[in-house]
Each structure stands twice: as structure tokens, then as C-alpha cells.
Amino acid sequence: MSNRLLLIVVLLSSLGLTACKISTEPTTPEPLVASVETPNEAAPSDMDDPAVWVAAERQRSMVIAAAKEGGWRVYDLEGKALQQFVPGVDSKGKPLNRFNNVDVQYNFNLNGRRVDLAVFSDRRQDRLAIYKIDRDDPRGPLVNVTSPEISRLFPTRPNPDDRSKTVANAEDGKNTAYGLALWRDRSNDRLYALVNQNNEAIIDQWELVARPDNTVSARPVKKWQFAYQYKGQDLTQKSETDPQKDFSPQFEGMVVDQQTGILYAGQEDVGIWRVNLKTGVAEGKPFYETRTFDPHSRIARDVEGLTIWYGRDGRGYLLASSQGKAHGKVPNPTPGLDNTFAVFMREGDNAPIGSFSIGANRGLGIDAVQESDGADISTVALPGFPFGVLITQDGYNDDLNHLDGTVKATNLKFTPWQRVANSFSKALSTDSNYDPRNP
Template sequence: MQRQYSSTPPARRRRLPLLAASTLAAWLAACGGGGGTAESAQDAGPGAPAEAQAQHAAVGPIQASHETPRETGGADMDDPAVWVHPDEDDAEDSLIVAAAKKGGLRVYDLKGRPVQTIAAQLDAEGEPLNRFNNVDVAYRFKLGGKHVDIAVASDRIQDKLRVWRIDEDYDLDDGEPPLVDATSATMPRLFPTRPAPDDREHGSVPNPNDGKHTAYGLALYRDKASGKVYAFVNQNNEAVIAQYELVDDGHKKISARLVREWRFPYTHRGQDLTQEDENDPARDFSPQFEGMVVDQQTGILYAAQEDVGIWRINVKTGVAEDRPFYETRAFDPNSRVARDVEGLTIYYAAGGKGYLLASSQGKAHGEPPTQATPGLDDTFVVFERQGQNRLLGSFRVEPQAGKGIDGVQESDGSDVSNVALPGFKHGLFIAQDGYDNDVFDGSETATNLKLVPWDTIATRFPGGPLTVDTGYNPRRP
């Protein structure tokens, strides 16, 4: 497997100070946080009176401060994950790990500069043998008697998990990259079967390893009580989510064992989710899940069924709710989420507060036929993390012409970190941009990641200021 490294490491500098919770209100006021309440923000949708929309207008555009290089051709940027360095004095060595599908895996610094490329393996004809779809990181996995941090990706072609150990003492000048392959030779196929077409609720049939019904979306969870790390993976073209425990294979490599799986309905409100119509997107459905995230404190798995909505599963009890807690516009005319609902991520705050963010990707771009849902496409929807995940509103990442950074459209994946990091002292939000060149007719393919300071979102959120709380430590959730 070919690896490429940047020639110089990021410049070292000391970690910036945390924002004290006691100073948050004064800081928000000084920044001119947007007016309005969370409750009234829900009423200021596309059909709201002009006065209501003006009342909740952001005080300034939400824009990215940095972006990663553009991916074109066979590489297609998809899902990012933030890794926070364990030493505060080395916080500038924190990383962004991202899946680029057939382009392999990318690793960036906090300015979006390439640090490491892990290319896909190639067959004899030069075709990729890997397609990394989603990626996540976990802290303090016990391997060979020591705790290590790991990055895990879902591989659609191999239908397996791919695992890397993250070396906190990486040294690019000495040819020591941060990610080191730790995948066991005993790593099993994730989905050797798929639901039987004539009995999807209970029946199963053998699943050819052809990339059509294989590993897709992924999220990691570390159980605080046991220290075990679990990977939740959904199955391409199916309404199936599987839970795997990551295990030490005894040879300083990591394998996995199946714990259980959940099967979800293939119909919703009378609509057959297997119905396909390539000429009419309003009649074209899929049971597919992709975006997922696990609340590391509560053990609630949020899973986005792209056409349907967002489901909740309690991974501690294994109980999944019998309906999504929030539906897409395809099923709820008042919804603020368009098909497809994609990347999910959680912003943690003290006392169980914080936010669940979802990408309302939509289908407004690309080759026709398309299906625009004005006001919903290309947005990120914000829910309360606590309680019943009350809707607070949504925002867009707009272009920043002065820096030549465009906005974000049809975002596949995102991640958010509340940790104070160099350049992002109030936290960091990362979103995949599906149209980095802003050519929307499908004639060009260009993707990358946009890096947005969390305080930019918090102070300019149309529904009123959001919380900034840098106290959560992902290593000790």
C-alpha cells in the first residue's frame, strides 16, 4: 500500500486558552449574537412572513476559514473525523482524518493541509480494491496491553472494516506517519448475508461481495463502563444496521466480532422504499441508511435513513424506537430536512446539553432530473442534544469571496469538535462540500472539506446564539 507524506510538519505553537463558561454570555453579546428564540426559529421557515424571516436573519454569513485541497477524478471526498492530540501543548498536531472513497484515506492538519495519504490498493488492471466510505476515530482502545487511539473506515469493496493506530508521536521528517495500519488478517466480512427480498423482516440470503449490499456508513462508540469499542455499520441499499465489537487479535492488530443487527421497515407511511423511478425523483426511494453518530455519554445511536428521517437506538439496551423522531420533507410537509438527510454529528456541552447536527443535503443539483426543495437544500439542521431532540433551526455555510473559499452544497459527511484547538479556540465544524467548484449541473466532479470555527456558527445562527462550551474532553466522556 503506497503512502505519501508532506515534506514539513505543521509549525508548533502553544494551545490557545479555553473560553470560560462564565464569560460566554458576555462574549456572545459582544459578538452581536443573532436575535430570536429557539422556539420562534422553528416558525421562521420558507413560508414564514417576511417579518419573521427578518427577525431571525443571521448577523453575518457563516463561512469557512480554511478548506482542504480539491479532489477530482477517482477520488471523492466524503466523511471527516477530528482527532484531538492528548497533549495540550501539542494541540497543533491534532488531525482531520477523511475518507475519499476510491481515492483512499486523507489526513490533514488544522489548516487543511495534507499530512498523509493512504492510497487504495490496486488490482492487476489498476482498478481500486478499496472504497473507504465513512471514517471515525475512537480514543483509548486497549491493544497489546496499552491504550491507543484508532481511526476506522468502512470499505465498500472489501465489505470490511479497516483500522489504523494513530501515533501521537508521529514525525513526518523521519518518515513516521500518524496513521499506521492495524487491521487484523482475521477481520471478517461485515455483511455476508442480506435480507431476503420476499421476507426482509426475518429472512436472509447469501450476499455476493460485489459492492452492492456491503458496508456503507459507520460510527464508533466507546462504552465507558467496560472500555469496549464498538463499530456501527449500515448496509448499502438495505435498511440494516450491524453492531461489531472491535477486538485485539493477540498480534497487536484489531479484528471485529458481530454483536447484533437491527432491521428497519422497507415501507414508511405506506410508501414502498424499494420503489425506483430514475425519471421522477419524487417517486424514487431507497431504504438506505448512511450518516450515523453515537452520543458517547448517553449511548444513543442516531441513524439517518436518507429518504425517511433520523432514528434513535439505545445501544446500551439494544432497543430501537419504532419510528424516526424526525422525518424528511418527503413524509412531513413541515419538515426542515430534505431528502437526502446525510451526515450526523454531536456538539457536546455540560449538563447533557449541546446539539445534534444533520446535513439536509437535498437533491437540487447534479444531472437532471433533480428535485429542489427551496430553503432546505444545502443546509445543516440543528436539534437539541437533550430530551426529545427539539428542532432549533438550520444554517448554511456561505462563500467567502475574500479568501476564495466557496460555500457547501450537498454535504455527505460532517464532524464537530467542541475542543479548543489552535485556530479554532471555540471549537471546529467540518463539512464535506459536494461541489467545491460550484458547478452544479453534474458536468464536473470536485469535492473537499470546509473548516468552520464553531463560534462563527454559534453567534450567527439564525435562531439565536448557540452554546459555546469547550469543557468536554473526548478522551474522558
């Protein structure tokens, strides 16, 4: 203690006052680390995309996740497994389902009953897999309500020789259902699924439709086909030896702003596009490019999980995972910006704010997040997460094998939103009154 500080304490004592504890240590934000993680998923399971379901009784809220060929999982807010689905296999031992992405929506009109739904994209079946969410159902909390008559999502694909025409699409999981996001249009009380096509620059809109037998089907509404070239680069170019010459036109990560009806869609190698679902108009170019096309970009190929934190009065933040292909055989052209999440303003032109990464929580034995694929945010205060929570897929659980691209060990990490907010020099907002049931 310095002489000056000691003198102050003595003077306060002589006046009969109690001196408060005075710290000379600098104040720093809480470290940006996760506070919860789910059990490890090893091959053939591969955790991919999470979605937070907010229950009316907040403590009963859950995280629902797609685990690809491992099926799907449901966790409570402490990361404990509540339910799982493991697919059967065909005659060759190959899983019959490959669940790629998942999203949740509330208050779907199922023949006069309002139910919440979790919807998966099934890449192997090329269909939507639709589940009713009910914590009180003894079969649940997820109960399959997919209509047995639901149609394929992508029975055709663009003809590679003339993309103004189509050809029949094999049901082999190669050019089938991939990324998914849901949107409930409050103006007509209809629920839509936005699904993109693997290996193609295609996004389709489907309306979910209740059937008389209380199952749910879907009907096609609209298709957007984007360019297969960007700034002179052929997005179908392939190379087994030079990753800088290996491209894909496909989208995956998507999120819909439930208040504005704007779809944000990540074309993995190119950038983030905006589509106005109310008008059906897609902008002519992405509003933010990857580093391949903008050397100053905070997103490396490939851009992945997109999610939104909703603030008051239309404010908030759009987050995007810079998965980056930073490990293994693919070089990292700009060290320090991969394994990160880029943050944009939600309002206006989505101006970029900065980036953050999620480090290891040594105290709880939770490792860092690398090459995150899917992500989701609950803006609602939940037990253990008073300002909301960011759920991220971790592509290298336990940081195994020096992150060399060969280990299939994945899981989910739960990070309190205030840790994300406080990691910026000018803290992000934690003030929200958003209700996902009535956005």
C-alpha cells in the same frame, strides 16, 4: 456625524475626558463562512466523511477523511495534507478499496497499551479498516493494525422475496459496508463499531477486539433490521425517469452520543432514528422525518452527515446535513432549505431549532458548501478554532459547472463553531467542557 453626537463629543472634550469611538453602524453576526479548506479532490477520488482527532497537544490535532475510491487523507488544522493512502487496482483497473465513512475513538486497550484508533468502512472489501493514530510513528500518523483475519461485515442480505430470511451476499460493493460510527462504552471499556449496509435497512454492531499480534479484529454483537416500507411507501421502489418515485431503504450518516449511548442514524429517504445502545432498543419510528413524509421538515431527501456539539451538563446540539439532491436532474421541491444543516437540541426529545448554510468566503477565496455528505465537530478548543470547529464535506468544490450534478470535485471546509452559533437570532452556546478522551 449628527449634531447631537457632535455636541456630546464637544462636551466631553471640554470636560477633559476622552471620547471613545462611537459607531452608528448596526452590529451583525460574523458571516457564516469557512476559514480553511483542503485541496481539491477530483475523480476517482471523492471526499466523503471527515473525523477530527484531538491530540493531547492541541496543535497536533488532525482531520482524517475517507475519499472513497481515492483512499483516505490526513490533514492538519490548516488544511495541509499530512498523509494519504491511494488504493491499488485489480486486473480490470478498479480500485481495491472504497473507503466510505470514518470515525475516531480514544484509549483502546491494545494488549495493555492505550492507543487511539481511526476506523473506516471499506465498501469494496466489505470490512473494517483499522488504523492506530500516532503522530510520532515514522510510518504514521496512521498505521494499519487491521487483523488479516478480520471477517466480512455483511456476508448475507435479506431475501428480497422474504426479508425474514437471508441470502448470500456478493462481495461486489453493492450491498456491503456503508456508513459507520464508533462508540466506547465506558461501563465495560469496550469499543464498538456501528455499520450500516448499503441498499438495505440494516445496522450492525461489532466489537473491536485486540489480537495477540497487536492487530485489531472485530466480532458481531447485534443487528437491527428496520422496515422496508414507511407510511405506505415502498422504500425499494425504483424509477429512472421520476425522482419522486425513486427510493432507497438504506442508512448512511450516523453518530453516537458518547455520554448517553444514543445512536442517531439517518435513513436517507425517511429521517433520523434513535437507538439506545445501552439497552439495544431502537425506537419504533424516526424522531424526525424528511420532507417526503413531513412537508414542514427542514431536511430534504437525503439526510446525510450527523454530528454532535457537546455542551455542559448534557446540553448541546445534533446537526444533520440536508444534502437534498438539490441539483442536477433532481428537482428541489422547497427552495432555500437545501445545501443546509438542520440543528436539533441534544437533550430531551431533540427539538428542532433551525437551519443554516455555509456561504462563500470571498476574502479567502473559499467557496460555499453544497450537498454536504459527511460532517464532524470538535467541541474542544483548537488552534485557530477557540470554540471548536465544524468540518464539512463540500460536494461541489469551487461551485463548478453550475452545480449540475456531473462534476466530481470535492473537498473539506473548516468552519469555526462560533460562526455557526452566532448565525442564529438567539445564539447557540459556545460553552463546553467536553473531553473526547474522557466523555
